[in-house]
Amino acid sequence: MEINLSQEQGKVSVSVFKVKGNITSEVGLQEKAKEVHDAGIHHILLDLSEVPYMSSAGLRALHYIFSLLRAHEESDQATKAGIAAGTYLSANLKLYKPNKHVTEVLKTAGYDMFLEIHTDYKKAIASF
């Protein structure tokens, strides 16, 4: 797995993680997210367009990044209400273009319920 980082400027600064290859380990993704987070960037777009396969380790990494960034959300109360209603979506971590298999994994694990999945790159950046 290869991770390339780039920076985009929308309404906020967004760090784009372009992942290439199968995600079968949380190692790498978690460390990179922590580095970016510690550098003061709290919005990440995970570009999964070149990820053929994602295992449960990938789900663990997503959960780690989600939890790391969630601390910066404005209202935890609103988050809780949104989760209960099934309408909550993370404002800090979003996904871009997962393939059919990865989408299936995300849906089976319910991750698509709290992580937005985008197919248009510009719209994805603008959505933050």
Next chain:
Amino acid sequence: MLPEIIRRVPLFATLPQVELDALASNLREYSYPAQTVLFEEGETGDRFYIVVEGEIAIIKAMGTGNKRLISIRGSGEFVGEMSLLNRDGLRTASAIVHTDSKTLEMSRAEFDELLHRRPTLAFEMLRVLSARLSEAHDKTIRDLMEKNRKLAEAYENLQAAQEQIIQKELMERELSHAHEIQQNMLPRKLPRLEGYDLGAVMIPARSVGGDLYDIIPLNEDKVGIVIGDVSGKGVPAALFMALTQSLIRAVAHADLSPDEVLNRVNRHLFEMNAGGMFVTVLYGVLCKKSREFTYVRAAHEYPLVWNQDRKLIRLPEDRGLPLGLFPSPVLQTQTLKMTSGCTMVLFTDGVTEARDEADNFFGMEQLEASVPDCVDNTAQGLCHFLVQKVTDFHGEAPQDDDITLVVVKTT
């Protein structure tokens, strides 16, 4: 030339000219290339050597593991005198030519005659021998101190290694107890249900695992069936697994719907979950009379169901979040009619994500293709068959994740 060389030898420095001339006419000069053995320790000595040019090494215990260099004698020094002075006449060390050398050699008889004529020579020799003795003594003490230091160091290393072994054994014993406790948390014997055949197996990847399964009799008509997988591995996952399994056992009740049970379990897990762990769970209630399996899927893999014609039934999509992450996760209830002759397989991702040596996954397709081959077997037989399939697949590659299967067959 030879008298000049002899005069430069400190041992003969005090001899008069006439004696030096006598020595010059009697002593024989020899040349030796490096590595020549002049004499060996233990043999009888009949001469001693004065080094004219080059270097000669004096070695104790040559050819043994305790070989030790005593000193290197250079120009003007002498070697081999000890055997001429000792009563038994034996060499006390070996002498090897260190660099190409020239020596003058004096026989025992010549040496005795010279000492007899010039007893003062004995004092010169005594001075040299005394200095050599002192040097050898200091070297022995230095060697002993170095050996002692190495011994002390080796002893410390040995103690540290022993401590590590003790700690490792202790940890292995504790993990073995933990494994036993975890295995005892699983149902020892699956309940017998008329009209159904149940089977289950869990193979942890390490001593303790993060997978769980349970079959909980709720009343005469209903049985709760659980399978789950905690995120992560090792002891933290095992503790979270034990917590989840205990909570489900405590909360599960015939009057509570599966989503109510998992919501209650989730509330406890969420409150006690500072470490940010989560667990995927499938919990369902099997009703004997109605032959319905009502379940909720908290982000766990979908059940795989084959009808009596060995055809895989496509189940409706549903939504479900893992437990432990959110205060009130979305969970959707599904009901499945368990018709006669159907086979339901619940599994954890340790089955589908088992990897072979080339890093290929066992995968859902292979799991789905394997079951019809063995669908006539008992539920427990099918569990073992699938475990064998996965084990054969990963071969020499290590088992990455816990493998858990629960099979329900209707008769």
